[in-house]
Amino acid sequence: EERGAGQWRLTGEKCWISNAPEADFYTVFARTAPRAGARGVTAFLVPADRPGLSGRALEMISPHPIGALDFDAVPVTADDVLGEVDRGFAVAMGTLNLFRPSVGAFAVGMAQAALDATVAHTCQRQAFNGRLMDLQAVSHQVAEMALRTEAARLMVYAAASAYDEGAPDVPRRSAMAKLLATETAQYVVDTAVQLHGARALEHGHLLEHLYREVRAPRIYEGASEVQRGIIAKELYAAQDQEAR
CATH class of the missing domain: 2.40.110.10 (Butyryl-CoA Dehydrogenase, subunit A, domain 2)
Incomplete structure (x- = not known):
């Protein structure tokens, strides 16, 4: 008013x-x-x-x-x-383009913490006449966790660099970084809990803490579904420009 x-x-x-x-x-x-x-x-x-x-x-x-x-x-x-009166929407979009990679960054941190804990645990845990790491079913899961974490990290770095450079594709890169990093963190933390077993469900355990807190980033600053919509919109907009 x-x-x-x-x-x-x-x-x-x-x-x-x-x-x-x-x-x-x-x-x-x-x-x-x-x-x-x-x-x-x-x-x-x-x-x-x-x-x-x-x-x-x-x-x-x-x-x-x-x-x-x-x-x-x-x-x-x-x-x-x-900014300017009646032009706050541009401020909002610019803020989201910055915050989305930052959300991705701490999601990568969650994934890395879960991965580090899992590597240490599977190196030491004795089961089935050997260490967990000696089971291919386990080591391949750990490799997948590391692969996805590194891919998400590189995507966040790319989005941050694009933002710093003022690149025209910042909205798409920011959405991709936020989407990939948060979905990756959810996967990595969940897999880490599975490989740790019941101990990871005890209150106070690192993974119990991460498991609770990794869920929210997939919702705020635009839920994963919103990020997919942004990515698709940016791709089709670029296609329309090329067609002209």
Whole structure:
């Protein structure tokens, strides 16, 4: 709701916000031009102590705090605008292009931690008259875990480099990196739990911790299905341009 030139009051609520309610500042996207679609959204940087803004924590399976925010006529001005008024959609897309590879990066870290633990465990664990690593069924699974982890790592590096260079295919590369890395982490952690057996299910075990927290990254910053949609859209858009 706009009160005057360069002044608005934000009213509404938003759920599943990363680092809420602990954050000191929030990036808020609000509609400032009715019936203008994506062109009528403005991005604001809102301090957490702004009058009318409150939040609450949500108990969720996630590697970081997630909460909900309530806006009760929170005052914002032109000084709080990120980018340009009514052009916040571009800010949102640019932010996602950066955050998606970063999500991929910590997903690769989860996969690497699970892989390292599995290599150590299968080297030491005695079973079936030998070490687990001597069983081809086990060693081949470990090799597959390493292969997928390295592929995801390289995809994240490629997306980060494209972002730094301002390459035109950043949206596609970012979506690919986020998708591959998070799906890979889920596979690697799950396989690691299977190869460790019951011990990995004990509270406090590294893999019990990773197994709980690896699931959320496949949903936020755009679920895996959203990433596939972005990749396909970018491919067809490139094809249309070539056809012209």
